[in-house]
Amino acid sequence: MKFPVHTSPYGALPNNVTRVMGEVLLALVPGIIALVYYFGPGVLINISLAVTTALVAEAGVLRLRHRPVRPALTDLSATVTAVLLAIALPPLTPWWMTILGVLFAIVMVKHLYGGLGYNPFNPAMAAYVLLLVSFPVDMTQWLPPEMLNEHPLNLAQTLTAILGGGLPDGLTWDTVTSATPLDAMREQLKMNKTISEIAQNPMWGDFGARGWEWVGNWFLVGGLFLLWRKIITWHIPFSMIAGLLLASGLFWLFDAESMPFPGFHLFSGGMILGAFFIATDPVTASTTPKGRLIYGFLIGVTVFIIRTWGGYPDAVAFAVLLMNMAAPTIDYYTRPRVFGAREEDHG
Amino acid sequence: MITKNPGQWDFHGGIHRPDCKSLSAGKYLGKVSLPDTLVLPLQQHIGAMAEPVVEVGDHVLKGQTIARVTEYIGAPIHAPTSGTITAIEERPVPHPSGLSAPCIILQTDGRDEWGELPEPLPYFDDLDPSLLRERIRWAGIVGLGGAAFPTSVKVNHGPDRPIQTLVINGAECEPYITCDDLLMREQADRIVEGIKVLLYVVDAEECLIGIEDNKPEAIAAMRKAVAESGLRDVQVVQVPTRYPMGGEKQLIKVLTGKEVPSNGIPSEVGVICVNVATAAAVTDAVMAGRPLLSRLVTVTGEGVNNPGNLEVPFGSFMSHVIEQAGGYSDKAYKLILGGPMMGFTLGDDELPVTKGSNCLLVASREEAPDPDKAMPCIRCGKCVEACPAQLLPQQLYWYARAKDFDKTQEYNLFDCIECGCCSWVCPSHIPLVQYYRFAKTETWALEKEKQQAEDARRRHEARVERLERLERERKARLRQKKEALEKKTASGGMDPKKAAVEAAMKRVAEKKARQAKTEKRSEESS
Structure with missing residues (x-):
C-alpha cells in the first residue's frame, strides 16, 4: 500500500495565527464596550472605517506583491492593527485621518518591510504617531467622559461629525471636546498649580481620570484573559507597568505636589492598553524572556520620561516605537542559557 | 554518592498532547508469524555499516552472524531464523529519504533451527566487564528506544569517566507507543536482570528507572521486580507525563538534576542512560547467549483494525506485521514509523522492520492531517x-x-x-x-x-x-x-x-x- 509523506510532527496542531489574533480581538471587546459607554459611538465608527480600510489595503498590496490574498486576510492581523489604531484615536477623528493612518500602517509600515512578521515597527503605533505629529490639534481633541459630558452626541450626530458634516446647531468643537486628562494635567502643572489644586477638578476619579480609569480596567480584564489563554506572557505587561510605577513613584515620593501619583499614570491614558495589547505585539517586541522584561521596563520608564519632560502628553506610542528599534539588540544580548551550557559559554 | 530525592528536578519547556496510548496499551498480540522472506539492512544502527560474512546460496541457522562489525561504532547482524541467503543487494529501507541501501535477503526455511550459540554467563560478576561488553557487542544490541546507538559503545565509558548513576529509560513519552510499557508490565524481571548486568559492567553506584506517571501498571510491575531482586540502590521513579520526558538529556536532568553538557554525552556527568528494552536484550545476550533477533513493535492508530504490540523478527515487512494486527481499516491514511512527534512517514509498507523500529502508526486523516x-x-x-x-x-x-x-x-x-x-x-x-x-x-x-x-x-x-x-x-x-x-x-x-x-x-x-x-x-x- 502507498501513503502520502510529509515531515513530523503529525497531528492537529493546537495553535494558529487566526486563533491568536482572534483572541486578541476578543480580549479587546470589554475595553471597547467601556470606550463606547464613556465616550460615545464614535469609537465604533472609527473601528468600522479602520477595519474596512485595512482589509482593502491588505488585499490590494498582496495582489501587487503577487502573494496569496485569502490566508493573509483570514489571519486577522490587519484587523487587529486597524482596531488598535482606531481605539487609540479620538472618538470624533475625521474619517480621512483614520483612513490615512490605516493606509500608512498597512502599506508603509507593514508591507513595505515585507508584510506580517517582518515589520520592525508596530504598525498601529507608527500610524498613530504619524497622525499625532501631522495633526496635533485633531489628535488631542477627545470627548469628555459620559458623566462630565453636557452635550452628548447620538450616533447620527457622531457620524455626521466624523464625515465632516460639522456639529449639530448651537455646538462648537470647543464645547463638545475637551483635552485628555494627561493633557489637562500637563497644562495645569505648567501653570505652576499643585497636584492638590489640580485634583479639585471633577475630571479626576478614584485612581485615575474619571471614565478613563474604567476603560483601563476593562482593557486590563482583556489583558488578563490573554495571559490566561497564553496568547501573551506576563513579562512585557508586568515590566512595563513596573517601569512606569517605579519611575513615577520615585519622583512622586520626592515631590508629591508637582509629580502625579503613580496610579494616575497607570489609569489616565493608554498605559493599560499599551502594556497588554500594544507592547506585546510579538513581531516588533523582544522575544527572549529576559529581553522582554528589559523591553517592557524601558517602555514604562520612557513613557514616564516623555510624559513628564517631553513634548507630548501621552507617550506610549513613542516609547513603544523607540523600544521597537532596540528590540533586536536586546534580543542579541539576552539569549538564554542553553541546556547543558558549559561554564565558558555563559553569556 | 546516591542521588537524594530523584525526580525532584524539572526540564524547561516540553508539551502536553493527548497520549493516545489506550489504543494499544497492555495489548500483546503475540509473535508475528515467520514470513517467507526477511530483508535485513546492513545499516540498522548509528555508526559503520555491517559487512556481510555470508554469500548468496549459503544456508544459515538462527542466531548466526551474517554481517560483522567493521569499526568501533557499529553492530553485527544475525539471522533471525534459519534459511538460505538469496541475495545481497540494495533494497528500499525505512528511511526518510526513501532511498535504498544494501540488505541481506534471507529465504526462511520454516524450521527456525538454532545455530551454535555462545555459552550463557549466569555468573557474570566473576568475569571481567570487558568480556561482558564483548558479549553485548557480539549480540548486536543497539538502543531500542529508537535511536539505535550501539550499546557496547555506550557502556564502554572509559576509566577516566566513573559512572555514578545508571538511568533506565522507561519514560516512553511519545504518544501512541506502548511497547516499552508492555515489556515493563509483563517482563519486568527480564529488565531487572539486564540492569544487574549493566550495573556491573559500568560499575555504577545506583540505578534510577524513570517511568512516566501515565503507566501505573508498569511502575507497579517494575517496583515489584526490583523489590524481589534484592538489588539495593535501584529505584523506580515516577516522573510526570510531559513530552519529551524520555529524551535522554531531559530524563537525566529530571532524575539526577545533572545537565548533560552542550555537545556532550551523559558519561561526562557520570551517567549512562539505557532504554528498558535494551536492558532486556542485554539479559538475553548474557544469561542465554542469544543475540538480538526480534523486538516488540507497537502497531497502532485508527488505521489498523486491531492495535497492539507484536514480537517482530527483524527484516519482516511492515505490511506483514500490520496484517497480523488486523490489517488496515478504512481510515488508514498515513504510515508513520516511530511516534507522531519524531517519527517519519513512509510512502510504502513493503519495508523491513529494523532494530530501531519501535512503532508503526497507521494514522487516520484526523490523526495526521496534511500540513x-x-x-x-x-x-x-x-x-x-x-x-x-x-x-x-x-x-x-x-x-x-x-x-x-x-x-x-x-x-x-x-x-x-x-x-x-x-x-x-x-x-x-x-x-x-x-x-x-x-x-x-x-x-x-x-x-x-x-x-x-x-x-x-x-x-x-x-x-x-x-x-x-x-x-x-x-x-x-x-x-x-x-x-x-x-x-x-x-x-x-x-x-x-x-x-x-x-x-x-x-x-x-x-x-x-x-x-x-x-x-x-x-x-x-x-
Whole structure:
C-alpha cells in the first residue's frame, strides 16, 4: 500500500495565527464596550472605517506583491492593527485621518518591510504617531467622559461629525471636546498649580481620570484573559507597568505636589492598553524572556520620561516605537542559557 | 554518592498532547508469524555499516552472524531464523529519504533451527566487564528506544569517566507507543536482570528507572521486580507525563538534576542512560547467549483494525506485521514509523522492520492531517517556551532560512534534539525542525568542504615549502662550492679543474710522444 509523506510532527496542531489574533480581538471587546459607554459611538465608527480600510489595503498590496490574498486576510492581523489604531484615536477623528493612518500602517509600515512578521515597527503605533505629529490639534481633541459630558452626541450626530458634516446647531468643537486628562494635567502643572489644586477638578476619579480609569480596567480584564489563554506572557505587561510605577513613584515620593501619583499614570491614558495589547505585539517586541522584561521596563520608564519632560502628553506610542528599534539588540544580548551550557559559554 | 530525592528536578519547556496510548496499551498480540522472506539492512544502527560474512546460496541457522562489525561504532547482524541467503543487494529501507541501501535477503526455511550459540554467563560478576561488553557487542544490541546507538559503545565509558548513576529509560513519552510499557508490565524481571548486568559492567553506584506517571501498571510491575531482586540502590521513579520526558538529556536532568553538557554525552556527568528494552536484550545476550533477533513493535492508530504490540523478527515487512494486527481499516491514511512527534512517514509498507523500529502508526486523516501552508513567523515566542534544549527556535529558523550557518551554530543549532515541540506549538505552522535538519546537514557538508579545502591548502603549502627547500638547498650547495673555490684561489692553490685539464693535456702529450716513439721504432725495425 502507498501513503502520502510529509515531515513530523503529525497531528492537529493546537495553535494558529487566526486563533491568536482572534483572541486578541476578543480580549479587546470589554475595553471597547467601556470606550463606547464613556465616550460615545464614535469609537465604533472609527473601528468600522479602520477595519474596512485595512482589509482593502491588505488585499490590494498582496495582489501587487503577487502573494496569496485569502490566508493573509483570514489571519486577522490587519484587523487587529486597524482596531488598535482606531481605539487609540479620538472618538470624533475625521474619517480621512483614520483612513490615512490605516493606509500608512498597512502599506508603509507593514508591507513595505515585507508584510506580517517582518515589520520592525508596530504598525498601529507608527500610524498613530504619524497622525499625532501631522495633526496635533485633531489628535488631542477627545470627548469628555459620559458623566462630565453636557452635550452628548447620538450616533447620527457622531457620524455626521466624523464625515465632516460639522456639529449639530448651537455646538462648537470647543464645547463638545475637551483635552485628555494627561493633557489637562500637563497644562495645569505648567501653570505652576499643585497636584492638590489640580485634583479639585471633577475630571479626576478614584485612581485615575474619571471614565478613563474604567476603560483601563476593562482593557486590563482583556489583558488578563490573554495571559490566561497564553496568547501573551506576563513579562512585557508586568515590566512595563513596573517601569512606569517605579519611575513615577520615585519622583512622586520626592515631590508629591508637582509629580502625579503613580496610579494616575497607570489609569489616565493608554498605559493599560499599551502594556497588554500594544507592547506585546510579538513581531516588533523582544522575544527572549529576559529581553522582554528589559523591553517592557524601558517602555514604562520612557513613557514616564516623555510624559513628564517631553513634548507630548501621552507617550506610549513613542516609547513603544523607540523600544521597537532596540528590540533586536536586546534580543542579541539576552539569549538564554542553553541546556547543558558549559561554564565558558555563559553569556 | 546516591542521588537524594530523584525526580525532584524539572526540564524547561516540553508539551502536553493527548497520549493516545489506550489504543494499544497492555495489548500483546503475540509473535508475528515467520514470513517467507526477511530483508535485513546492513545499516540498522548509528555508526559503520555491517559487512556481510555470508554469500548468496549459503544456508544459515538462527542466531548466526551474517554481517560483522567493521569499526568501533557499529553492530553485527544475525539471522533471525534459519534459511538460505538469496541475495545481497540494495533494497528500499525505512528511511526518510526513501532511498535504498544494501540488505541481506534471507529465504526462511520454516524450521527456525538454532545455530551454535555462545555459552550463557549466569555468573557474570566473576568475569571481567570487558568480556561482558564483548558479549553485548557480539549480540548486536543497539538502543531500542529508537535511536539505535550501539550499546557496547555506550557502556564502554572509559576509566577516566566513573559512572555514578545508571538511568533506565522507561519514560516512553511519545504518544501512541506502548511497547516499552508492555515489556515493563509483563517482563519486568527480564529488565531487572539486564540492569544487574549493566550495573556491573559500568560499575555504577545506583540505578534510577524513570517511568512516566501515565503507566501505573508498569511502575507497579517494575517496583515489584526490583523489590524481589534484592538489588539495593535501584529505584523506580515516577516522573510526570510531559513530552519529551524520555529524551535522554531531559530524563537525566529530571532524575539526577545533572545537565548533560552542550555537545556532550551523559558519561561526562557520570551517567549512562539505557532504554528498558535494551536492558532486556542485554539479559538475553548474557544469561542465554542469544543475540538480538526480534523486538516488540507497537502497531497502532485508527488505521489498523486491531492495535497492539507484536514480537517482530527483524527484516519482516511492515505490511506483514500490520496484517497480523488486523490489517488496515478504512481510515488508514498515513504510515508513520516511530511516534507522531519524531517519527517519519513512509510512502510504502513493503519495508523491513529494523532494530530501531519501535512503532508503526497507521494514522487516520484526523490523526495526521496534511500540513497547512506555513504562515510567516510572527515571533510570538511559543517555540522558546516549548524548547526543552532552551534554544531560541525562532532565531534558528530565521538564520537557517537565510542559510547563515555560522549564526545557526552561534545559536547552538547542534543542541537541538529534533523533538518537534517547536513545530507543534508554532501558530504559523512552520515545519521548524525540518529547517534545523536542513541547517545541520548543510553545516556538515560545509565543514566537510572546508576540511577538504583545508587539506588542499595544506598540500599546496607543503609543496611550495618543499620546492622552496630544494631551491634553498641547491643554492646552498652552489654557494658552498663557490666558497671552497674562492678559498683555494685565495690560498694560491690550483684550480682543481684547471689542474685536471692540464693533467689531461699532459697525458695526451705524453701519449703522443710515446706514439711517435713507437712509430719511429717500428719504422726502424721494419
